[in-house]
Amino acid sequence: EKQRSILLDSSSRFPPPPGVKLSYGTAGFRADATILQSTVFRVGILAALRSLKTQSVIGLMITASHNKVSDNGVKIADPSGGMLTQAWEPFADALANVPDSLHLVQLVDDFVMKENIPLEVVQSAVILLGRDTRPSGESLLEAAKQGISSIVGAVAVDMGVLTTPQLHWMVRFRNKGMKATEMDYFNQLSNSFRCLIDLIPPGSSVNVMDKLIVDGANGVGGEKLQVLKKVLHGLDIQIRNSGKEGVLNDEVGADYVQKEKVVPRGFAPADAGMRCASLDGDADRLVYFSAIQNSNNRIRLVDGDKILSLFALFIKEQLSILNDNEGDRETNSYPATLGVVQTAYANGASTDYLKHLGLEVVFTPTGVKYLHEKAAEYDIGIYFEANGHGTILLSEGLLQWLDGRSSEPSLTSKGSEQQKAALRLLAVSKLINPAVGDALSGLLLVEAILQHMGWSIHRWNELYHDLPSRQLKVKVVERSAVVTANAETVVVRPLGIQEAINAETAKYPRGRCFVRPSGTEDVVRVYAEASTEEAADNLANSVAQLVD
Ligand code: NG1
Ligand code: ZN
Secondary structure (H helix, E strand, O other): OHHHHHHHHHHHOOOOOOOOOOOOOEOEEEEEHHHOHHHHHHHHHHHHHHHHHHOOOEEEEEOOOOOOOOEEEEEEEOOOOOEOOHHHHHHHHHHHHOOOHHHHHHHHHHHHHHHOOOOOOOOOEEEEEEEOOOOOHHHHHHHHHHHHHOOOOEEEEEEEEOOHHHHHHHHHHHHOOOOOOHHHHHHHHHHHHHHHHHOOOOOOOOOOOOOEEEEOOOOHHHHHHHHHHHHOOOOOEEEEOOOOOOOOOOOOOHHHHHHHOEOOOOOOHHHOOOEEEEEOOOOOOEEEEEEOOOOOOEEEEEOHHHHHHHHHHHHHHHHHHHOOOOOOOOOOOOOOOEEEEEOOOOOHHHHHHHHHOOOEEEEOOOOHHHHHHHHOOOOEEEEEOOOOOEEEEEOHHHHHHHHHHHHOHHHHHHOOHHHHHHHHHHHHHHHOOOOOOOHHHHHHHHHHHHHHHOOOHHHHHOOOOOOOEEEEEEEOOOHHHOEEEOOOOEEEEOOOHHHHHHHHHOOOOOOEEEEEEOOOOOEEEEEEEOOOHHHHHHHHHHHHHHHO
16 A cells, blocks of 8 residues: 555665675664665664654664764664664664565565554654764765655654764653753753752862863764853863864774773873863763873773762762661651662772672673663662763652652751752752763763862772773674673683683783673674783783684
8 A cells, every 4th residue: 555655665765785784783773874875764764663653752863973984873762762672673683684675565564563553543653863973964864764754654853963862862851741952951951960069068069170171072072062061050161172173083082082091182281180071972971081191192091980980979978868867767768779780891990899889780781771771670770881871860769759858848947968968869860861871961960079079080080990901802704603691701602712711811810801792893892801901901912812
């Protein structure tokens, strides 16, 4: 009927590039931008079907994050603002790789049947589209629109250039029936930041904080931070690499800074010692650093693990104020569970530190979909990848209880410590992006907590000392030949490799090492940690040879 012929017709205009096999991976589809037209068109179809199925607003983001400017990619935001449900990933793979339009129509037909998607009845589907600053983004966005409009009743709304977390945020709040424009986003961030600053105990903050210098990776994050700055009070920010001159992710950005542990381009010798932050290409990752004077561009890196530690410390402090019921027997405490979620890439010293604080630390495989899912099991779940992607999730139950605590009349009159702690946690819940890791909101939370503690970046960095670590990539013919278990810490195939890794690792004090296939690049990654730089390098190199 009509739907079939529209789909047949439009998909024949987007033939897939021959001989390319794509997989949805840890962050959607990614490849050289020139081969992505058909993929993005097809993901447009998927987004429309997803919207029909869930009867909710869906997001489609065109970005390749920290990858080079000539790459691009596409990923879906589900109704909650989170990643596409894993249950649909096999369909995404099948759809992206189907050879021609006849097969495509058949595949869609079968899937619609299987999932019971209401195509016949006239339904409406809404898909919000966003893209980062990559030059290929515009024409790929057009392909996505074509894909969406080949499903009857589906409407694409172009939100323009956005950070990935902005799009996820908009999807989430649109589905809660709220206004969710870009300005709403900026206002919510700046208001909740202000709230946290106003709640700083008198005397405990450094009144004048030095300015923060931010590396915008020559991408969308720097651009958006310029806008946010205008509605923000109480923070002095200077933005570098805002995209006007340099190339996206070219020796700039959070991925480069975290992996290479050097100063990004665009910084001057005079910046040494200053508090600096770096965003990635779509602003969902954040790391801090400070350049070491006369050191060949070396830095003190304050990575995602340390951001996680700072957040955990602050939240734990607020919870213990709330649960301190001395002289206040009337009020019930809330048995809030607090959990932190890391991956095998977390520095061993961070895990030791968090456990030492008495926190529950759990591990998942790489990929925020896994971390996010785990964190959602707690009243407060904090997750971070070492590379700076992470956020904080607070349960509805806890938020309601906090709401009650913060407005109890008996407490209000006293302006008690408990009331303030409740208000702080509520402000955190409004500042932090509940959908995905968000460099802009994460940055504001870091800044608010540093002011609250009265800490410099150096004091923060002293929470613990990172173990020296090294990451390598090994190009292999078939990365899927490497199969891992136990949150990617053990290789189960090819047989024998794990024994060899164990034997190497045993040679080094505090040695730890693992390998895993990347979900976003055609490589196998090697991570090694040991008590000295040299040992970490040697361990990584010798294990890389085992995989090669
Ligand atoms: P892969 O390529 O699967 O290692 C990388 C990051 C992930 C995650 C995704 C999505 C490392 C070692 N890996 O995944 O943590 O952020 O990209 O962007 O940083
Ligand atoms: Zn990113």
